[in-house]
Amino acid sequence: MADQRATRAIVDLDAFQSNVRRVLASLRPGCRLMAVVKANAYGHGAAMIARSAVQAGAAQLAVATVAEGLRLRTVGIEVPILVLSPIDFPEIGSALRGGLSLTVADDPVMDRVEAEACRLRLPGPAPVHVKIDTGMRRYGAMPEAAIALAVRVAASPELALEGVFTHFAAADEIEEGFTSEQATRFDRSVEELAARGIRPPQLHAANSAATLRSRRYDYDLVRVGIALYGLPPSPDIPLLSGMRPVLSVRSRVARIIDLAPGDTVGYGRTYRAEMFEQAALVPLGYADGYPRSLSGLGWVALGGRPAPVRGRISMDQTVIGVPAGVQVQPGHEVVVVGEAAGAPGLVDLAGMVGTIPYEMATGIAPRVPRHYVRASEVVAVEDLSGLHEADAGLFAAGSDPSQDM
Numbered sequence: 001m002a003d004q005r006a007t008r009a010i011v012d013l014d015a016f017q018s019n020v021r022r023v024l025a026s027l028r029p030g031c032r033l034m035a036v037v038k039a040n041a042y043g044h045g046a047a048m049i050a051r052s053a054v055q056a057g058a059a060q061l062a063v064a065t066v067a068e069g070l071r072l073r074t075v076g077i078e079v080p081i082l083v084l085s086p087i088d089f090p091e092i093g094s095a096l097r098g099g100l101s102l103t104v105a106d107d108p109v110m111d112r113v114e115a116e117a118c119r120l121r122l123p124g125p126a127p128v129h130v131k132i133d134t135g136m137r138r139y140g141a142m143p144e145a146a147i148a149l150a151v152r153v154a155a156s157p158e159l160a161l162e163g164v165f166t167h168f169a170a171a172d173e174i175e176e177g178f179t180s181e182q183a184t185r186f187d188r189s190v191e192e193l194a195a196r197g198i199r200p201p202q203l204h205a206a207n208s209a210a211t212l213r214s215r216r217y218d219y220d221l222v223r224v225g226i227a228l229y230g231l232p233p234s235p236d237i238p239l240l241s242g243m244r245p246v247l248s249v250r251s252r253v254a255r256i257i258d259l260a261p262g263d264t265v266g267y268g269r270t271y272r273a274e275m276f277e278q279a280a281l282v283p284l285g286y287a288d289g290y291p292r293s294l295s296g297l298g299w300v301a302l303g304g305r306p307a308p309v310r311g312r313i314s315m316d317q318t319v320i321g322v323p324a325g326v327q328v329q330p331g332h333e334v335v336v337v338g339e340a341a342g343a344p345g346l347v348d349l350a351g352m353v354g355t356i357p358y359e360m361a362t363g364i365a366p367r368v369p370r371h372y373v374r375a376s377e378v379v380a381v382e383d384l385s386g387l388h389e390a391d392a393g394l395f396a397a398g399s400d401p402s403q404d405m
């Protein structure tokens with residue numbers, strides 16, 4: 001296997017599938033799960049996560065872009081895949097050929113989808129979801145326009161109205177009033193469609209936060225992203241019992257640095273040693289997704305103890321202080337992200353730098369190889385050269401799965 005980089009993200013597929021099953025078990029009977037795997041499955045790696053989601057019972061998947069959806073087709077995903085974000089005209093043909101379902105919220109896009117569907121002579125009508133803006137004011141048609149669009153799709157031989165949906169603006173806040181109001185507006189639109197004889201097969205509204213908080217928002221399916229990765233949508237909306245983080249980040253000490261009093265560490269010399277002390281170099285930097293704003297602030301776990309970041313985090317390297325009493329050698333394991341191993345979790349790190357776990361997770365760079373673990377065995381590695389699966393015999397001798405645990 002090509003990449004033996006010390007810095008890697010460990011993705012626990014058992015934890016992920018257990019989270020999927022936990023969410024599925026909480027839903028109203030008959031309500032299905034659309035696993036949201038946009039942005040490379042929130043940084044976890046879309047190919048393995050998508051397969052694991054389907055295997056654990058997700059009926060459908062959602063992505064943000066056409067390229068994300070087409071990538072899933074190339075790795076053998078056959079379930080329906082909905083593109084949630086606005087689609088660009090030039091992408092419509094390839095999206096339809098790839099069997100992706102498209103979100104439509106205005107007539108010009110609908111015209112184009114219809115024309116492309118006709119031109120391509122697809123085996124069946126092009127699957128479309130109409131998005132209603134019930135208060136997010138981002139992407140979606142206002143209720144009356146959405147109803148007109150849905151009527152139009154239902155009447156077109158080139159198009160199939162697969163679903164009608166909306167998206168909540170504040171489901172992750174304690175105050176539920178606006179979410180409930182959005183749901184009421186959605187219900188009203190659904191009733192108006194029914195009055196015109198249209199019942200879209202799939203009505204959906206809930207994201208993770210709405211799914212975690214109430215059965216009121218289930219409809220025919222729920223679109224769950226962040227919670228499946230074991231990360232709460234906000235501090236106010238906890239996960240269900242038993243759900244746990246899926247991803248951790250580990251590295252290895254590259255070199256020991258002996259500091260004398262007065263020595264300074266790194267760019268800008270922001271850390272100055274007061275006495276003789278040991279530091280260690282970790283081959284991980286902001287270009288890997290370890291934010292520079294953690295300089296002088298973050299910490300990792302080394303030998304089971306907290307080890308502070310010393311000085312500035314650079315693009316590819318970070319220096320940490322070796323905790324008193326810890327004996328380190330080059331090659332020593334460093335846990336950068338992972339509560340279970342005594343390091344900060346993505347939620348903690350997000351709090352330290354003033355962002356949200358979504359941004360921390362999606363910020364883990366593609367150059368950090370993802371090691372997929374099942375029952376304590378590495379079953380696949382995805383790196384810049386692609387996806388390598390253990391059962392395809394692609395693991396080179398010398399890769400030692402035990403070092404991931």
Ligand SMILES: *Cc1c(COP(=O)(O)O)cnc(C)c1O
Pocket residue numbers: 036038084167206207208209223224225226227233
């Ligand atoms: C990203 C997204 C979701 C999933 O949101 P989470 O908070 O991660 O569960 C659901 N619906 C839409 C339209 C989205 O863009």
